[in-house]
Amino acid sequence: MANHKLDFRDKPINLNERGGRKWVYAKKPSGKWFTRRTIFSYFMLLFFAGAPFIRIKGNPLILLDVANQKFIIFGAIFWAQDTFILALLMLSFVLFIVLFTVTFGRLWCGWACPQTIFLEMVFRKIEYLIEGDYRARHKLDNSPWTTNKIFKKTLKHGIFILISIAMTNTFLMWFIGSDGWVELITSPVQENWSGFIVMLLVSAFFYWVYSFFREQICTMVCPYGRMQGVLLDSKTIMVTYDYRRGEPRGASGNGDCTDCKQCISVCPTGIDIRNGTQLECINCTACIDQCNKIMHVTGKAPGLIRYASEASITGGHTKIWNARNRAYSMVLLIIFSFFVYTLVTRPVIETTILRTPGLLYQDHEKAISNVYNIKIVNKTHNEMPLEIKLISHNGNIRMAGNKMTIKDQGMFESTFLLFIPKDEIKSDKTEVEFGIYSNNELIETYKTTFVGP
Ligand code: SF4
Ligand code: SF4
Structure with a gap:
């Protein structure tokens, strides 16, 4: 692969030379893929907020009642005695994630992960609305504390705190049910100090994550992100820069990449997709949209950055199925069938x-x-x-x-x-x-x- 510099591997992208935080000022994304992701995220947000209220034969769609060791997953009730069946379900889920990742890369991260959805589709959008796009935000952060700055920061953080509290309460409903939650919030605080303090602490944690820690969850904390190195191979489909088409880059080269760095400016984790597959890439598709705009302006075909596998770019290999994901599918099918059998035949x-x-x-x-x-x-x-x-x-x-x-x-x-x-x-x-x-x-x-x- 044609890489110009390899120093991007020396340190995490969001740390400066002295190890301090380098704030990512991502440009506001827009385009076909972003619209698709936005629509999908609304369905996901609706699911997060609505699942505790949806009833199947009077029971919530999802309930993870750890205190009473009772779990309801899509209407099926599991008790502590069903640990074996639950373990089979978990195993099927993990295998499904592995199979899915081997085949389609980090589709989960970019499209369905709650961290991405809340950060990119809720908190970041409010930030764009109040503080403006990346240049305006950078300028605001580096300007003295004027009335305008105090107003904007107070408004933004006030809304962030309210959303964090709302998120915590929704999250709580997944564990105690909507009825339990109504009972909790309508009873006097002094009757449930511990619950109230936990709610405040979780809200403070959400507020800190979405206001300050942000993309570092994906680039430094999330174990799923760390597993990519062993799950992805050259046939995995992911957001990829077509270096055969793009290089040599820049005005003096004759590749399609103009080296405008717009793909970097829009990236929420601050990386350069042209350096190849990196664990910081959450496959959010923002760079696809941004690069397509540049291709449109320069009169080139879209898709210099697109969903593709390394193998398809180097040798035109486009088949999705290979021996590895066939083997995973077979194991998944066996385990899931066993799960369904044990679920259906378990005693009443x-x-x-x-x-x-x-x-x-x-x-x-x-x-x-x-x-x-x-x-x-x-x-x-x-x-x-x-x-x-x-x-x-x-x-x-x-x-x-x-x-x-x-x-x-x-x-x-x-x-x-x-x-x-x-x-x-x-x-x-x-x-x-x-x-x-x-x-x-x-x-x-x-x-x-x-x-x-
Ligand atoms: S946006 Fe496209 S053209 Fe611009 S630097 Fe990135 S890959 Fe090259
Ligand atoms: S490189 Fe592209 S797909 Fe990956 S996180 Fe950055 S903008 Fe999103």
């Missing part, structure tokens, strides 16, 4: 029966009794009348009625005594089996031990 209730810790057995005249703790999780969307019976022995269960009704997605926890006649106890540890019935239909069995003399 999850029962745990354990002997109460620290208690042995009680000796009665004709029977021996053990104390058990029982926990039943209803994974269905229906209320379930349940009944517990001992099916392995001729025993007797004593619980406050041994009939129970569990609300949809509810949990039942209790303690009961199991009596087994002495003549049925053959050793000091006997395996017993319980049956859980609903409307006289056996729906689950559970084995545990019964201790005796």
